[in-house]
Amino acid sequence: xxxxSAEHDEFRSQVSRFVETEITPHATTWDRDDSIHPYPxxxxxxxGELGWLGVGFDESIGGSGGGPLERCIMFEELAxxxxxxxxxxxxxxxxxxxxxxxxxxxxxxDQFVPSLLAGELTGAWAYAEPDSGADVTQVRxxxxxxxxxxxxxxxxxxxxxxxxxxxxxxxxxTSGEPxxxxxxxxxxxxxxxxxxxxxxxxxxxxxxxxLAELHFDDCVVPADRLVGELDNGFRxxxxxxSQGRIFAGALALGLGNAALQAAVAHVGTREQFGGxxxxxxxxxxxxxxxxxxxxxxxxxxxxxxxxMARGExxxxxxxxxxxxxxxxxxxxxxxxxxxxGANGYMLDSPAQRFYRDCKINEWGEGANELQxxxxxxxxxKGYTP
Ligand SMILES: Cc1cc2nc3c(=O)[nH]c(=O)nc-3n(C[C@H](O)[C@H](O)[C@H](O)COP(=O)(O)OP(=O)(O)OC[C@H]3O[C@@H](n4cnc5c(N)ncnc54)[C@H](O)[C@@H]3O)c2cc1C
Numbered sequence: 001x002x003x004x005s006a007e008h009d010e011f012r013s014q015v016s017r018f019v020e021t022e023i024t025p026h027a028t029t030w031d032r033d034d035s036i037h038p039y040p041x042x043x044x045x046x047x048g049e050l051g052w053l054g055v056g057f058d059e060s061i062g063g064s065g066g067g068p069l070e071r072c073i074m075f076e077e078l079a080x081x082x083x084x085x086x087x088x089x090x091x092x093x094x095x096x097x098x099x100x101x102x103x104x105x106x107x108x109x110d111q112f113v114p115s116l117l118a119g120e121l122t123g124a125w126a127y128a129e130p131d132s133g134a135d136v137t138q139v140r141x142x143x144x145x146x147x148x149x150x151x152x153x154x155x156x157x158x159x160x161x162x163x164x165x166x167x168x169x170x171x172x173x174t175s176g177e178p179x180x181x182x183x184x185x186x187x188x189x190x191x192x193x194x195x196x197x198x199x200x201x202x203x204x205x206x207x208x209x210x211l212a213e214l215h216f217d218d219c220v221v222p223a224d225r226l227v228g229e230l231d232n233g234f235r236x237x238x239x240x241x242s243q244g245r246i247f248a249g250a251l252a253l254g255l256g257n258a259a260l261q262a263a264v265a266h267v268g269t270r271e272q273f274g275g276x277x278x279x280x281x282x283x284x285x286x287x288x289x290x291x292x293x294x295x296x297x298x299x300x301x302x303x304x305x306x307x308m309a310r311g312e313x314x315x316x317x318x319x320x321x322x323x324x325x326x327x328x329x330x331x332x333x334x335x336x337x338x339x340x341g342a343n344g345y346m347l348d349s350p351a352q353r354f355y356r357d358c359k360i361n362e363w364g365e366g367a368n369e370l371q372x373x374x375x376x377x378x379x380x381k382g383y384t385p
Pocket of ligand 1: 091125127128132133134135157158159161203205206211258342360363364365366367368369370
């Protein structure tokens with residue numbers, strides 16, 4: 001059972017103080033500003049300097065040590081300030097950098113990971129395509145080997161950070177037909193590569209983060225940019241995606257906590273029918289239910305992170321964590337907006353931002369229907385909840 005240590009509490013306070021001064025005061029502006037570069041790029045440098053991008057990464061490759069628990073604390077606190085900002089950091093560290101760290105060969109890893117962890121370079125992870133959403137076997141973006149290089153043709157879409165990323169880990173088909181996981185490889189592609197065009201996509205929520213559509217038109221990538229094995233790289237990255245579900249759960253937890261805090265503050269001050277809304281039983285029951293559900297998520301997130309830290313199998317727990325955390329964040333955010341009434345519907349209210357930010361967590365890191373499929377298969381093989 002998760003028991004936060006004094007070090008964990010101290011780390012949480014440090015991150016929380018940073019968020020209160022550097023993120024929360026700007027969260028509404030970053031959400032509203034739909035200009036070319038809404039992402040607060042300076043955060044990569046700041047978090048790199050503090051050593052927080054490296055939390056949970058080994059010191060031998062430029063990380064700061066610590067483990068999954070510390071990384072969960074960081075994402076929970078960042079998302080409490082701005083979930084969209086946390087999403088950009090999450091993709092950078094826990095997908096792009098984590099894939100290079102665990103799957104790439106030493107030379108590729110050393111070329112990129114220390115700079116990514118220092119915040120000098122930025123990363124993205126690209127598998128989604130127009131015809132490949134929840135079903136990754138449908139990836140069609142193709143890489144043809146030509147001597148000591150690959151030539152890429154095809155598209156990606158909905159790729160976080162890819163408008164600006166220095167290195168994009170692109171899932172490509174190197175053999176076989178769509179419908180199989182085999183034949184999928186991963187390439188570390190320079191964001192400025194010739195033959196790659198990237199365009200920004202406007203979206204409903206998580207607006208400080210940036211989404212890109214990518215087009216590869218005879219884009220040449222050196223063969224030594226192969227991450228993992230040819231035709232098997234994506235399969236090797238599955239463990240990274242499984243880890244990612246724990247951190248995505250922590251992000252959803254932070255977002256849910258922010259919604260709970262906003263709801264408690266509002267019902268404490270808004271008066272109707274002769275007193276604060278907080279004096280009405282139905283409102284009190286709603287706040288209690290939000291609290292109970294988030295408490296359950298907290299236990300799940302940190303217990304799964306602890307399992308991972310102990311080196312025990314955690315794949316099914318990670319699926320459950322991401323599923324419950326994301327659906328709870330959606331429910332809590334909707335209740336938060338409901339309790340705010342028209343006040344929460346206004347664009348300067350954080351309540352409507354939480355409501356728009358939460359939904360992606362149900363599809364990201366594998367749609368929740370797929371998590372349910374995996375959970376069913378695990379139970380059928382003897383997994384005990
Ligand atoms: C803000 C944001 C950030 C993103 N960032 C990235 C990124 O960095 N990198 C990246 O590669 N992708 C990213 N994506 C895309 C993400 O990977 C996809 O949204 C996800 O894979 C689901 O695909 P889809 O949206 O095309 O939905 P679809 O696969 O078309 O699914 C549509 C609906 O059907 C449901 N569904 C799917 N399969 C089943 C099934 N077997 N049974 C029942 N229901 C099912 C889904 O849950 C969903 O409700 C991002 C998307 C958004 C919105």
